[in-house]
Amino acid sequence: MAAIDYQERIPNNVDLNNDRRLQRALEHWQPKFLDWWKGLGPEGFMGADVYLRTAVSVDAKGWAHFGHVKMPEYRWGIFLADRDPNRTIGFGDEMGKPVWQEVPGEHRSVLRNLIVTQGDTEPASVEQQRLLGQTCPSLYDLRNLFQVNVEEGRHLWAMVYLLHAYFGRDGREQAEELLMRHSGDADNPRILSTFNEPIDDWLSFFMFTYFTDRDGKYQLKCLAESSFDPLSRTCQFMLTEEAHHMFVGETGIGRVVKRALEVMQEAGTDDPEAIRKAGAIDLQLLQRYVNFWFSSCLDLFGSEKSSNAASYFASGVKGRADEASYEDHVCIDSIFELEVPDEKGKATIEEVPMRNAMNEVVRQAYIKDCMVGVTRWNRLIKKAGFDFEITLPSERFRRGIGPWAGMPMDPQGNMLSQEEYERRKTEFLPTEADRAYVKSLMKPVMEPGKVASWIAPPDRGINNQPANYEYVRVH
Numbered sequence: 443m444a445a446i447d448y449q450e451r452i453p454n455n456v457d458l459n460n461d462r463r464l465q466r467a468l469e470h471w472q473p474k475f476l477d478w479w480k481g482l483g484p485e486g487f488m489g490a491d492v493y494l495r496t497a498v499s500v501d502a503k504g505w506a507h508f509g510h511v512k513m514p515e516y517r518w519g520i521f522l523a524d525r526d527p528n529r530t531i532g533f534g535d536e537m538g539k540p541v542w543q544e545v546p547g548e549h550r551s552v553l554r555n556l557i558v559t560q561g562d563t564e565p566a567s568v569e570q571q572r573l574l575g576q577t578c579p580s581l582y583d584l585r586n587l588f589q590v591n592v593e594e595g596r597h598l599w600a601m602v603y604l605l606h607a608y609f610g611r612d613g614r615e616q617a618e619e620l621l622m623r624h625s626g627d628a629d630n631p632r633i634l635s636t637f638n639e640p641i642d643d644w645l646s647f648f649m650f651t652y653f654t655d656r657d658g659k660y661q662l663k664c665l666a667e668s669s670f671d672p673l674s675r676t677c678q679f680m681l682t683e684e685a686h687h688m689f690v691g692e693t694g695i696g697r698v699v700k701r702a703l704e705v706m707q708e709a710g711t712d713d714p715e716a717i718r719k720a721g722a723i724d725l726q727l728l729q730r731y732v733n734f735w736f737s738s739c740l741d742l743f744g745s746e747k748s749s750n751a752a753s754y755f756a757s758g759v760k761g762r763a764d765e766a767s768y769e770d771h772v773c774i775d776s777i778f779e780l781e782v783p784d785e786k787g788k789a790t791i792e793e794v795p796m797r798n799a800m801n802e803v804v805r806q807a808y809i810k811d812c813m814v815g816v817t818r819w820n821r822l823i824k825k826a827g828f829d830f831e832i833t834l835p836s837e838r839f840r841r842g843i844g845p846w847a848g849m850p851m852d853p854q855g856n857m858l859s860q861e862e863y864e865r866r867k868t869e870f871l872p873t874e875a876d877r878a879y880v881k882s883l884m885k886p887v888m889e890p891g892k893v894a895s896w897i898a899p900p901d902r903g904i905n906n907q908p909a910n911y912e913y914v915r916v917h
């Protein structure tokens with residue numbers, strides 16, 4: 443089962459040529475996907491040879507093949523993790539029963555919506571990042587951007603396969619619409635608002651891959667627990683690819699920090715002006731970007747109290763990330779102590795049925811995961827002898843949904859007056875000047891082995907390639 447058939451027009455490990463109808467339907471969708479890729483994928487690099495990895499099996503070890511390919515010739519395909527014939531439902535009211543190989547009628551629309559929402563984010567991020575190649579800080583980074591982009595394209599394939607294979611005519615219609623909505627389009631935008639903001643500088647790209655792709659990781663982890671087995675198996679393999687996206691984010695931000703520290707040591711100061719004079723990014727600015735991206739990603743998990751989350755859990759369509767790590771998988775009479783604001787904006791505890799707090803449970807796991815990289819960056823700062831700590835802002839800061847939505851909080855989670863919040867906003871969030879400065883740094887560096895002034899070179903190459911490797915050949 444694990445072998446992937448690359449002789450087929452659509453590489454797959456789902457026996458596609460034994461289902462002619464499905465095969466034809468997907469072959470009909472394929473040229474539309476390619477048109478979309480050429481029109482809204484990475485601009486200016488369609489003819490470039492890019493050192494990309496392509497999945498050749500779904501084994502955790504040795505699953506990828508590396509080589510130069512032109513992106514439109516990348517072999518996007520359908521790869522599901524192997525089926526476990528003994529898998530049973532791991533949580534909720536149906537716990538212990540066999541998992542579903544077909545979509546139960548009563549869960550059909552919920553599952554379809556979850557798949558469409560997940561699927562919509564994948565091409566959205568490619569669209570958001572389509573101009574970034576033109577300002578890459580190095581060929582290594584350019585290649586990583588394109589690797590992330592082609593894999594998001596493959597994640598779209600993963601969701602489209604499910605829609606075609608299991609949801610009949612409306613599944614096929616939804617698959618078409620995934621190519622019709624466009625990031626930032628006034629009339630037909632992407633479903634989630636974060637995915638309609640352009641990402642036009644590389645610091646934002648690293649923030650996106652660190653924070654937003656990590657939200658993606660947690661959504662995939664929740665869907666990997668689903669009782670709908672084909673969805674679970676698809677997500678399991680997507681997670682293997684996703685790990686690299688977060689690596690790009692964590693090492694990208696880490697290299698920005700490292701470069702700032704080098705300049706700080708040379709100049710013997712941590713004054714932002716001096717750092718900027720040397721063409722690096724000051725840690726204060728970096729912190730404001732962290733505040734912005736972390737807070738917007740927290741909203742992606744949904745409201746703290748959610749009856750939808752409760753019913754997804756009860757019915758078994760969507761679990762908690764790493765469900766096996768929890769003791770109680772039914773959560774019928776347990777409670778969650780949720781912090782909600784009192785009249786003065788101070789936190790007070792509200793007892794919420796555990797099932798209704800599942801979004802919050804997963805968000806907490808996400809926050810813990812976000813801390814891992816932050817701790818590493820802070821270790822670099824400390825080692826360099828500077829007294830500065832990058833922090834994640836409070837969960838109450840700049841929220842758009844949930845009980846803390848719209849409250850004027852500082853990043854420590856203290857309520858301010860609206861007036862004070864507006865006045866001090868430039869301390870908390872990227873200013874016009876910050877963005878303009880970052881933008882001024884965005885000049886392409888395309889010589890093998892060379893790296894822009896604002897970021898340190900990577901510690902090692904992709905697939906052990908040397909530092910001056912030509913990851914992307916532009917003709």
Ligand SMILES: [Fe+2]
Nearest residue numbers: 564594597658
């Ligand atoms: Fe993805």
Ligand SMILES: [Fe+2]
Nearest residue numbers: 655658684687
């Ligand atoms: Fe991703």
